[in-house]
Amino acid sequence: MLRLKTLTIIFAITVLPSCAIKPWVQSYERGILADPIMAFEQHPASTRFINHVYEAREAARGAEGSAGGGCGCN
Amino acid sequence: MPKAVPGVAVAVISGASIIRAITLLFLAMASAIVNAAVLPEDRTDILYHRYDGGGVVIDGPSVLVRKEFKGTVSIWGNHYADNISGASIDLLARGSTFYREERTEHSAGFDYLNDRTVLSLSYTNSSERDYEANSYAFAVSQEFFGDMTTLTLNYAQGNDEVRQNIYEDQVIVDTIKRGEARHQRFGLGLTQVLTRKWLLSFNAETVVDDGFLNNPYRSVRYSLGDGGIGSQPEIYPTTRNSDAFALRTMYYLPYRAALRLEYRTFLDSWGIEANNYELRYVHPFGDQWIVEAKYRAYSQTQADFYSDLFPFEDAQQFLARDKEMSEFTTNTIGLGLTYELKQSWIPFLDKTTLNLYWDQITFDYKNFRENTPANSEEFGFGNEPFYSFDANIIRFFISMNY
Numbered sequence: 332m333l334r335l336k337t338l339t340i341i342f343a344i345t346v347l348p349s350c351a352i353k354p355w356v357q358s359y360e361r362g363i364l365a366d367p368i369m370a371f372e373q374h375p376a377s378t379r380f381i382n383h384v385y386e387a388r389e390a391a392r393g394a395e396g397s398a399g400g401g402c403g404c405n
Numbered sequence: 406m407p408k409a410v411p412g413v414a415v416a417v418i419s420g421a422s423i424i425r426a427i428t429l430l431f432l433a434m435a436s437a438i439v440n441a442a443v444l445p446e447d448r449t450d451i452l453y454h455r456y457d458g459g460g461v462v463i464d465g466p467s468v469l470v471r472k473e474f475k476g477t478v479s480i481w482g483n484h485y486a487d488n489i490s491g492a493s494i495d496l497l498a499r500g501s502t503f504y505r506e507e508r509t510e511h512s513a514g515f516d517y518l519n520d521r522t523v524l525s526l527s528y529t530n531s532s533e534r535d536y537e538a539n540s541y542a543f544a545v546s547q548e549f550f551g552d553m554t555t556l557t558l559n560y561a562q563g564n565d566e567v568r569q570n571i572y573e574d575q576v577i578v579d580t581i582k583r584g585e586a587r588h589q590r591f592g593l594g595l596t597q598v599l600t601r602k603w604l605l606s607f608n609a610e611t612v613v614d615d616g617f618l619n620n621p622y623r624s625v626r627y628s629l630g631d632g633g634i635g636s637q638p639e640i641y642p643t644t645r646n647s648d649a650f651a652l653r654t655m656y657y658l659p660y661r662a663a664l665r666l667e668y669r670t671f672l673d674s675w676g677i678e679a680n681n682y683e684l685r686y687v688h689p690f691g692d693q694w695i696v697e698a699k700y701r702a703y704s705q706t707q708a709d710f711y712s713d714l715f716p717f718e719d720a721q722q723f724l725a726r727d728k729e730m731s732e733f734t735t736n737t738i739g740l741g742l743t744y745e746l747k748q749s750w751i752p753f754l755d756k757t758t759l760n761l762y763w764d765q766i767t768f769d770y771k772n773f774r775e776n777t778p779a780n781s782e783e784f785g786f787g788n789e790p791f792y793s794f795d796a797n798i799i800r801f802f803i804s805m806n807y
Contacts, residue, residue, distance in 0.1 A: 354551025360601050368663045368687045368695065369655050371596075371606060373743075376450040376469040376483065377762060377800050384456060384798060388768070390705050390729055391671035391679035393610030393649035396594065 371396060442521045442548045442555075444479040447472050449805045458766065458796020461491040467802075477518050485510040494728070494792060495623060498776045501575060508533040514542070521548045525559075535568040535580055535621075540588070557594035563587065569621040584617025602657035607650075614645040625726040626776070626786075627715035634714075634786045640724045641710075647673035663687040676709035677730070697741035697762075707732040713774050714787040728792065731773040739764040755806045762800040769793045 363369065372378040382395045448471050455464040465486035473479040487508040496504055514527025523546045531538040540563035548555050565586040571579040592610040599605050624636045651669035658664060665685035672678050681703035689695045708730040710723035741762040748754070774780075774789040781789055 354553045356598050363602050363657050376452050376467050380454045390677045393612050394608040394651035396608050
């Protein structure tokens with residue numbers, strides 16, 4: 332059962348995207364996404380500090396996301 | 406009477422599911438068709454941070470340096486310090502008036518780029534007189550599907566030594582070890598390009614703690630039955646598991662500005678449920694100024710074993726009166742200002758910015774009372790007003806890209 336699930340997930344991630352759905356935003360169409368204002372977080376040291384402020388005073392923790400942002404843009 | 410912690414089983418099952426899913430996705434990633442990734446940009450940030458709220462001031466520097474080598478490796482280091490002074494409500498309730506502490510944190514790590522995959526490894530040491538923490542983190546990130554999708558898996562483990570300072574007349578005369586704690590994090594992140602102007606990201610993270618999880622200085626209070634009040638140390642469970650799931654999205658508006666939305670939900674084995682929302686608006690003015698405004702709302706329920714006032718001594722197996730374990734909300738408003746300097750002042754810098762961020766957080770506790778000696782005398786034990794306060798947070802930094 333576990334093997335079947337594993338194969339299904341591998342198939343879904345590797346094969347389906349390449350044959351059923353093609354990437355619809357090409358690299359040359361990502362000028363806007365590469366704008367610094369589109370980074371989820373622009374400043375890692377600053378983000379790390381404010382996340383520490385929240386985590387020290389709130390019970391919730393985890394899933395803060397990466398401090399560097401990222402959009403798949405080159 | 407011992408009180409059950411019903412969230413334990415749920416969170417353990419849920420946590421195991423996430424770990425299994427991460428393992429499966431890791432296997433899938435290993436065989437995925439790879440594309441291109443990039444290393445984080447070279448930069449140095451020199452930051453001053455200050456937190457002022459609830460009678461406590463914490464400030465200090467943070468210096469981050471990151472440099473890429475040969476296009477495949479990026480090395481970074483971070484020095485961070487907290488200088489803590491003041492007297493929080495927890496100290497005032499004990500009759501103490503002032504407290505001073507220092508914490509230094511050093512981190513270092515590297516990212517290795519291979520085709521569309523980035524492997525990251527880092528180490529962090531945090532040191533203060535009564536707490537020592539060492540943690541290691543590993544992450545693998547891969548872009549695929551025409552670089553429209555980025556999948557990241559991360560694991561971190563922290564090993565802490567918890568100590569307690571012994572005071573006499575508010576002077577530390579000794580420090581004793583109270584226990585050890587281990588923290589493990591299993592995370593998964595997925596970032597998706599939806600359109601030419603729209604990004605979506607999903608994060609899930611399970612955190613597993615075991616060991617001495619108490620704050621050794623905190624105590625609970627209980628009724629003596631004759632109108633008087635007693636206190637005893639807190640007793641926490643020695644395990645805690647939590648799951649957090651977050652959705653974030655960035656959208657580029659028709660003019661040059663960006664809207665960022667975030668929602669996170671959280672559940673742990675101590676019975677705490679939490680949610681937070683954030684709305685952020687980023688607006689450039691000209692080619693040198695960027696203004697940012699944000700609003701964040703957070704709420705949480707209390708831990709199963711929390712009470713502001715227990716009915717008698719040893720009222721249950723686990724006991725907490727930590728305000729972080731109570732039911733409360735926080736509301737944050739924030740403003741940020743970034744100014745980009747003209748290039749000419751240092752030749753090898755590509756970009757230099759001056760940044761000022763200010764946040765105000767309002768804490769409103771729903772069942773944690775402000776039990777200062779004066780309040781307890783005026784209102785009576787267990788009838789003091791609920792605690793609330795505002796905290797102001799400043800981040801001022803220079804950021805240099807090269």
